[in-house]
Amino acid sequence: MPASPLLGLRALLFNVLFYLWTAVTCLVVLPAFPLLSPAGMRRVARFWERGILVLLKVVVGLDYEVRGREHLPREPVIIASKHQSAWETLVFHVLVPELAVGLKEELTRIPVFGWYLMRAQNIRIDRGAAAKAIRSLVEGAKAATANGLSVLIFPEGTRRAPDDPPDYKPGVAALYAALKLPVVPVALNSGLFWRRRGFLKYPGRVVVEFLEPIPPGLDRKIFMQILEERIETATARLVAEGRRSGT
Template identity: 50%
Template sequence: MLFLRSALFNLTFYVSSAIICIAVTPAFILPRGVIVFCMRAWSRWTMWLLRVIAGTRYEVRGLENLPKEPALIASKHQSMWDTIIYAAILNDPAIVLKKELLYIPYYGWYSIKAQMVPVDRTSGASALRNLILHAKNALAQNRHLVIFPEGTRAAPGSHNPYKPGVAGLYSQLGIACVPVALNSGLYWPRRKFLRRPGTIVLEFLPPIPPGMNRKAFMAELEGRIEPATDKLLAEAGFSG
């Protein structure tokens, strides 16, 4: 049954996503807000499919920790789910993504139209300057900035080194940083076919105020995200 439900979800998700991408093509000539609306609708559609077909729900905790003014949201990254959910639960977030993703047909085009924040990890010091420039433009539009500090997905129970880009944004932008813990990798595992039933929990943790030095900030950020993530994994019955 798990295999069949996973197969049905994957088929429905990828086919419907392709249809939606093509159907929304005329929106490229319309204002950016139209694309943002369509991306939110697609994200919520995906969450609905996941719940109805795979039996995977989600719960968001700690919304009271999310400032009303734009903030830097530093999220744990375990699953493709993480890249979808923020468009569904936040109002027009600016998501930091690898520049290579912009070359993917439709996905990249929509990301450009929605003014997501690309980072070119091969261009050295200029990468941070461009990242800061795009980030400031997003903040000027009153948008939360979402970044995955690890840069890539980590399996439940493990983590990748935190990249310096998050510290660069934090120090240059002078805004609060909201750490995020989650356990999505238990239900939508990276590079796996199965979609497991249960409840994904995403938790916004208390914000880190601006003004810390880089080294202290990085230690504080990792020291908040990783234990909180381990706690969510243990709550879901994960034992390593």
Template identity: 45%
Template sequence: MLIIRSLAYQIVFYLIMAAILIVTLPFFFFLPHRAAIAVVKFWTGASMWALGVVAGTKIEVRGLEKLPKGGALIAPKHQSAFETMALFPLLSDPTFVMKRQLMLIPLFGWYTWKAGMIPVDRAGGSKALRKLAADSKAAAAAGRQVILFPEGTRRPAGAPPDYKFGIIHLYRELKVPVVPIALNAGLYWPRRSFLRYPGTIIIEVLDPIQPGLDSKTFLSTLIARIEPATDHLMAEAAASTNPPPIPAEAQTRISALAVAGTA
């Protein structure tokens, strides 16, 4: 049943994407920014709705009131492709920092460009960092929420944190609040797998980090907020009535929480 429901969701997911792209394609060049954002929000929202209906994977969002309406830097934990979609409908005017190559994908890439996503060349060195900062600063100044995954790429649930310099660079340059987000999506939507486990993915918006800290203090604060909160959410999933498979690394971190709680 798990395989059937997971495959069914994959089919529905691509059907939704194809239908939206085809229906809106005749109007593509005339779509204003807000309309393009609305299209992406509808697509991601419909995909998340289908995730619950078809695969039985529900979504719970906590701390929604902490999300800003104006310019900010959003720093989510990155465990799977789930958060690249699920976060979009929650924000008023979001823009993702994404690999430049994704914008070259026919149709899909065109819409990311139309919606004003921020491309980054990961092999571009300091020049790419300067452009990323300039583009992100312009977006934040326009009142948009810039979403940057602090670890750069998807990490397995429970893997040791591997935060990159990019989040520090943007914190220093943008001078806007950074909103950390913890989640346990990697347990229900594992990276590099088509399986979608039934249960509830929890997204927890954490207290914002205000601008003005030095780089070292900022990074340690960011990690201290995201990592323990993520561990607690993974522990909550493991203790649920229908728990997903818990990878060994995640189980180790969950066990450490239990030990710390009894110390």
């Protein structure tokens, strides 16, 4: 979709309102912070994320659709999502309310906002040596699932554009082996609308699809093959669908 001055103005307005909404939410909640339980903090997170979704719909014209909710069991699972955009980092507590997210350690150091992230029982990942990062992820995930939370991981570790080749990292396999829980793959096409490191946000409809769970206990190599095949096949279908719709 070609850029236009109106797209730039909408993106600028969204950014201003996003930071204003975030600042107001943080300040309003701050006096109650010492009394907030982790579950209460997750309710705040969902409230904040719903506000962001409203801003995206009203200011940018970007809505979303969720498919495959029947693949989400009531019990804790590992949710392994494709990662194309900042969009999915801002909405997953709305999609899966009782959720712990693996976070870069530097995010948890942000004053006030970082306190909120950790009070919600998210997982701080030490991004030093690879072994240390995986160990911190697994330890945090074990604590989260013991408290009844599902765990969100982006298997490629960072955002990748819709046409980039896949690059799955070993962290998801380590979680799968350690937690012995089903893995629910997630496909999406958010990168068509909010591009990696992109300022512009395009109107349209992001589609998020929860796919058939992968049962625990598979061989590591087989698990990784199934995970990548399911996510990449469904993501390619959703990206093609988004492009046919005029994105």
